[in-house]
Amino acid sequence: MPSAFLHTHTRWSEAPRIRHQTARLLRDVGFRVLVSERAESLLGAPLVLPHEVEPGIWAARPRRFMHHQLRLVPPQHWLQGWQAARDARRIVDAWSEGGAEHIVNFAHDGWFLRREFPDSSIRTVIHDDFEAQSRLPFSAHIAYELRRTCEVSDAVFAVSEPLCDRLSKWCRPALLLPWSTEHYRPPTPTMQGRDSVLFWGFIDNALDLGMIERVARSLRARSACGEVLLVGPTQTRGARARISV
Numbered sequence: 001m002p003s004a005f006l007h008t009h010t011r012w013s014e015a016p017r018i019r020h021q022t023a024r025l026l027r028d029v030g031f032r033v034l035v036s037e038r039a040e041s042l043l044g045a046p047l048v049l050p051h052e053v054e055p056g057i058w059a060a061r062p063r064r065f066m067h068h069q070l071r072l073v074p075p076q077h078w079l080q081g082w083q084a085a086r087d088a089r090r091i092v093d094a095w096s097e098g099g100a101e102h103i104v105n106f107a108h109d110g111w112f113l114r115r116e117f118p119d120s121s122i123r124t125v126i127h128d129d130f131e132a133q134s135r136l137p138f139s140a141h142i143a144y145e146l147r148r149t150c151e152v153s154d155a156v157f158a159v160s161e162p163l164c165d166r167l168s169k170w171c172r173p174a175l176l177l178p179w180s181t182e183h184y185r186p187p188t189p190t191m192q193g194r195d196s197v198l199f200w201g202f203i204d205n206a207l208d209l210g211m212i213e214r215v216a217r218s219l220r221a222r223s224a225c226g227e228v229l230l231v232g233p234t235q236t237r238g239a240r241a242r243i244s245v
Contacts (some may be wrong), residue, residue, distance in 0.1 A: 005036070005102070017204060033056060037061045046242075066080055085113075104124075105123065108130040126156065153171070196227050199212075202231070
């Protein structure tokens with residue numbers, strides 16, 4: 001039975017995302033699937049070895065030397081890569097004697113995977129703008145790891161056209177829209193007749209509702225039909241976005 005190792009920075013218990021969808025699709029076509037969850041602090045909790053979370057899907061949790069927002073210089077990246085590679089090897093070896101034939105990487109800092117698993121195929125999925133989320137006045141350290149990750153991957157996918165454009169300087173990314181049953185068609189250049197903005201994603205405290213209200217008012221001032229639509233689940237129990245214009 002083929003095996004797949006999904007390297008992620010999220011917990012399996014979180015709201016379903018593209019990682020869950022990918023893991024279940026692989027399981028349903030005959031793969032044994034191991035998911036590496038978001039790492040704990042090196043000094044906090046111990047390494048969690050693989051345990052079955054769904055039929056055919058196992059989860060494990062490595063440790064983390066340092067949070068990615070604090071890794072600013074190459075020696076820090078090297079130390080983190082050494083720790084992550086060591087834990088990834090221990091997790092995979094405890095799960096399967098034959099290792100992992102296929103690796104699906106959902107992290108921007110998965111460059112160490114090629115060194116630790118030289119014979120595995122590595123497919124990287126960039127699903128977010130990690131540089132914009134660095135929350136620091138500079139993001140060169142994020143771009144440094146993102147570039148290295150793309151360069152060691154056998155294939156790179158992105159979930160939007162802007163992300164594809166961003167990664168094209170390092171590789172040839174392909175657009176990945178696994179939730180769509182229709183072929184993607186880029187929007188037409190003209191803006192005539194466009195009076196709505198659709199946000200499709202998690203509706204939570206991370207959204208700047210004040211900015212969304214200002215956008216909605218601007219649309220309403222330009223067109224009687226102007227509106228902002230927010231569609232998606234919340235990760236915080238009971239949290240809802242309420243916007244009045």
